[in-house]
Amino acid sequence: MTATADHEVGRARARKEDARLVTGQTNWTDNITLPGLAQVAFLRSPHAHARITSVNLDAARTAPGVFAVFAGPDVAAEQGSLPCAWPVTEDIVIPNHPPMAVDTVRYAGEIVAAVVARDRYAAADALELIDVEYEALPPVLDMPAALEPGSPKVHAEGNKSYTWTLANGDLDAAFAGAPVVIERTYRQQRLIPEAMEPRAVVVAPVADEFTMWSSTQIPHVLKVMLALVTGIPEHKLRVIAPDVGGGFGSKLQVTAEEVLALILARRLGRPVKWTESRTEGNAAVHHGRDQIQKIRIAAEADGTLRGLDVDLLADMGAYLMIVTPGVPLLGAFMFNAIYKMDAYRFNCTGVFTTKTPTDAYRGAGRPEATYAIEHIMDDLAVHLGQDPLEVRERNWIKHEEFPYTTISGLTYDTGNYEAATALAKDLFQYAELRKEQSARNAASAAVRLGLGVSTYTEMCGLAPSRVLGSLRYAAGGWEHAAIRMLPTGMVEVITGSSAHGQGHETAWSQIVADELGVPFEDVRVLHGDTAISHKGMDTYGSRSLVVGGTALVSACGKVREKARVIAAAMMEVAPTDLEWADGRWAVRGDPDQGKTIGEIAFAAFAAHDLPDGVEPSLDSDATIDPDNFSYPHGTHLCAVEVDTETGWVKIRSYVAVDDIGNVINPLIVDGQLHGGIVQGIAQALFEEAAYDDSGNLVTASLADYLIPSAADVPSFTLARTQTPSTLNPLGVKGVGEAGTIASTPAVVNAIVDALRPFGVTDVAMPCTPERVWRAINSAVNNAPPALGGTTPRQPPAQNQTDGGGAA
Amino acid sequence: MIPASFDYTRPGSVEAAVAALAADEEAKVIAGGQSLLPLLRLRFAYPTLLVDLGGISELRGVRDAGDALEIGALTTHYELTRDPLIAAHAGLLAQAAGTIADPAVRHRGTIGGALSHADPAGDLPAVITALDAVLVVTGPGGSREVSPGDFFADYLTTTLAPGEILTSVRVPKLGDGWGYHYEKFHPTAQAWAIVGVAALARRSNGHVAEARIGLTNMGSTPVRAGAVEAAAAGAEASATAMRAAAQHADQGTSPPSDLRAAADYRRHLARVLTGRALAKAAGV
């Protein structure tokens, strides 16, 4: 019997995984304990750049409860170099990256020694007994200065890692004689991912085999990489990602701590655990963003774009991590966004500095690109005296033009920017807000209103392996799924997309319920253990559903087809006489005669009367490689109130209309958008990894690195338009990063929109109250105001209808 | 949390707590732990002994002491926001306590700890300064009373002598005609104040008869904005007049420049926010 008359797909199912997560019944990596487990603690460099002249471990080695203490030279022979899997150019500089520094440290937070002890207290106490002497070297903190010939060098090879270029069309022609040319420089500040669960790793050596539990997004990739780095044969390694409390890219990594934990466990022949503190993590987890973006557009007098020229400096930090150099490249294809143009050039130089390495952070390259293009589209609109939505509409790909091959070479399959924008404007009450804005400007109100627009698109579903190959990425972008029908009709699903908070178990169950005609509750989704899920490419780049979901549908299809053959034998009819209806195989024309998947599964298990050549058991495997990316898009509109006396920014309303294709579970989608939008707002308003002049991270704790909470953001108005993807059977496009990509420019555009009457053209992120206040004052007076409480000298009001402007 | 090792004791009386403190120079009091534990976790402090005040019931709660309220040092921020006596006679304290951090911190953190920690970015020091409260301190030699001006010595430093415990805070009841407002300017709900203004104003006949202003994070200790108080006294109870009086708010202050704000911006904020806080306190 099928228990699900209605479709599961599309239902707002509460998440299966939440019962164990919110009641604390799960095992996070730090909860795992094993007989004889020892604790690892790392000593980290307090200097941004220094030569290690001596290390004295004697006192630490004899401290109570200490099993062993190691410095770089002790592990140099076996620790290898941390991998960079994306050598983006042939001549890229990839410096050696020892997990533990041997003679030189290149960022504050780099590991210089390790203690293995009975417990965390003994380990932390012993760290204080290690005596390291350093000879300070000059820090390298500023990207343009780092590229100057006389700059101190981070690595002997120099401070430039690579320059990568993408070009299409005749850029010179596009700019020559263009009626409008606008050039801007934007700064993508450095961000710290701040997953709720700090990183942790446990390694258990048994004979010559090793099991690693790690709070990672990428157990499969990690297993391969650990084998390559340490030389431990791959088949002797098992990696388990238990429940993982967030990653946002920060756990898409092969970390020094993972490699060292493995090496130390092997050395000591006993299980070890390491768990980081928040402060330790802020300095040592890879950071995100950090680009200087020079962007130039050429347009016709009516605003029609002719060309786009982008020149990036991207801060790699001190070393290249797993995909560090490739992150800006993911943005290369997105600067042109939803717009048509004749010519495009993208140029990116990766720069080494003595800061924490950067790497993928939610959106990875695409938020940076979207911010820059959406900001400069506003600048173009202002220049032309047009509404920001008008200039966008003039340039975007019309819905009837899909599929459309963009100037950067991607083919967008579907989309409807008109529909999403129309709905967003309506929900936002765009026209009314513009009127209110004009009235406030005319009255020289102390609190101004600003409207921010972001008509974003992104590329999801990483990735067609052939494209990755052409971009010199070392691995593929396929995904794997397997179905195991159990004798009782229950279903075990295995996915290679290792979830870390996205709700895969729920969404995958909904898909399988529909595909196999089983109840939602009868499906269990297994993931994150390389011994169970033997292959996969894990979770990042909004790929799980788009790529992993496609593999899942394919695996379900294979089970159904095999079930058909068995069902036909059970009912003594030909397979061709059967049709799949209401979740079972039934005889065409005689729907009473049919078998459910559960019944067929039991027959396959008993295997008494299987047709010749049909193997017992009912299960399947599918590995698929996508042909293209998927391209969600949407229109986000943000209204801010700016208190011009204090610089305070309040988000008054926020409307997000997203087209992510078909929706499997609207509740999960809303959750991804809420979190994503807040994470983008965080970049716009709050967060920045700040370094002092000597290269120390001054935002090492959450008292200094400000992350927003629910109390700091408004309720969002979410709505969706739908143009299903034609590139996968589910018609889905991906939603893991959309909110983050869209919201940062929406918020900053709104702030700048509020302040344009004062002559402000930009506010650097994060737009703190002080920065907003200074932007107003320097634009108006080129000096701070004489006395507080006075409204700054009034510029001419925008859209002035009467003689307003009296302060 | 991985602090260095320490001993722990939980005495049942103030006398026993004072004795335990007096016996060990490196001992430290722990109340709610919301400021001390972060210091231990980061290994910025290495006390040999923690003397936990949690077992001393006489330090808890709010008592009516005639023309003042006697607030036990262990009274939590949360209790301050809920206590009916506070609401009736010292509402400023409840309002300010409600802006501290988040519910978890407010349920553990205590007024005694917040004042003894003497963080100029903390909210309660400026509030009790504006309220003209008296701090009651008990040590080996008995009890003494200290004014806020004499209690807060410097950044994270009080005049508490070794072996002394802050046992209560005596807050004069606000009489008829008093209004109050705490204006906290903080970048996120959970963040400390960039600048905070604790304002009290007594209205009489459409004028402000008396005003008292305490400033948060405008120096290494909480600051009374004396010039504003003088300018406001006798002024018309209007937003314009309060704004004008507030132009002197940063006089005599020495605000820090830090990650969050430069000193000149803090001075500006003090003026703007004092004008707003005064206006609200004066009910205009």
Ligand SMILES: Cc1cc2nc3c(=O)[nH]c(=O)nc-3n(C[C@H](O)[C@H](O)[C@H](O)COP(=O)(O)OP(=O)(O)OC[C@H]3O[C@@H](n4cnc5c(N)ncnc54)[C@H](O)[C@@H]3O)c2cc1C
């Ligand atoms: C995330 C976070 C955010 C915060 N945000 C704010 C904020 O916005 N505004 C704000 O004002 N505060 C804030 N705080 C601090 C909070 O108010 C603390 O509760 C308070 O500062 C300390 O009180 P406690 O009882 O926890 O003291 P403890 O941490 O136990 O002690 C603090 C110090 O005072 C000493 N001490 C404690 N009680 C006594 C006593 N009775 N006599 C003598 N010495 C004593 C201790 O020895 C220690 O040195 C925040 C704290 C956290 C963790």
